[in-house]
Amino acid sequence: MSDLAKQSLDTSSAAATKLLKEQIENLLPQLPDWVVKNVDSVERIEKVYTFKDFNAALSFTNQVGALAEQEDHHPALLTEWGQVTVTWWSHKLGGLHRNDLIMAARTDQLD
Amino acid sequence: MSDLAKQSLDTSSAAATKLLKEQIENLLPQLPDWVVKNVDSVERIEKVYTFKDFNAALSFTNQVGALAEQEDHHPALLTEWGQVTVTWWSHKLGGLHRNDLIMAARTDQLD
Numbered sequence: 001m002s003d004l005a006k007q008s009l010d011t012s013s014a015a016a017t018k019l020l021k022e023q024i025e026n027l028l029p030q031l032p033d034w035v036v037k038n039v040d041s042v043e044r045i046e047k048v049y050t051f052k053d054f055n056a057a058l059s060f061t062n063q064v065g066a067l068a069e070q071e072d073h074h075p076a077l078l079t080e081w082g083q084v085t086v087t088w089w090s091h092k093l094g095g096l097h098r099n100d101l102i103m104a105a106r107t108d109q110l111d
Numbered sequence: 112m113s114d115l116a117k118q119s120l121d122t123s124s125a126a127a128t129k130l131l132k133e134q135i136e137n138l139l140p141q142l143p144d145w146v147v148k149n150v151d152s153v154e155r156i157e158k159v160y161t162f163k164d165f166n167a168a169l170s171f172t173n174q175v176g177a178l179a180e181q182e183d184h185h186p187a188l189l190t191e192w193g194q195v196t197v198t199w200w201s202h203k204l205g206g207l208h209r210n211d212l213i214m215a216a217r218t219d220q221l222d
Contacts, residue, residue: 058176065169074192081185
């Protein structure tokens with residue numbers, strides 16, 4: 001288990017600040033195969049998980065969905081035959097919060 | 112129920128031809144809010160369904176997934192908080208087959 005995955009989400013408004021580029025780079029080594037993508041000037045963290053068929057992919061989507069509901073923090077989940085693309089970001093901040101990287105680490109634990 | 116939704120999929124190899132632009136335009140009036148999108152020169156048909164929260168969206172994703180498994184024809188399903196974007200196309204053909212429009216009509220019946 002990575003250190004990140006063990007951490008609790010910080011949902012206080014005082015914690016509502018985007019990560020700086022340097023902070024992201026320091027945490028990324030704990031998140032293998034996750035990549036930071038800038039979509040419409042919003043940084044997100046994304047990973048593609050592969051599976052043997054559609055049902056296995058959909059099953060993973062549901063697992064990530066349950067994790068998201070548990071923390072009331074929701075990703076975008078693109079389910080296709082044999083793969084799921086998981087994308088985390090903080091909608092309100094318009095970018096990446098430390099919570100997103102914690103959720104990414106927890107997503108890896110489901111795989 | 113639209114006429115399209117009542118039709119069976121044609122899975123014979125002889126039927127493996129892409130729809131012509133005119134054929135798509137003739138069928139689209141039966142598919143409200145579905146739009147044809149060209150992604151990397153591959154035509155797809157796409158619709159965004161909205162829901163009250165994440166769980167309702169994920170529930171719809173599972174319904175479409177069950178329909179897809181039943182016909183062994185699979186879409187891309189982008190699940191987000193309050194919405195699901197459903198995209199149908201025929202991977203092998205690299206474009207739209209009549210089957211994709213039938214599946215789009217059947218997706219509407221689930222909503």
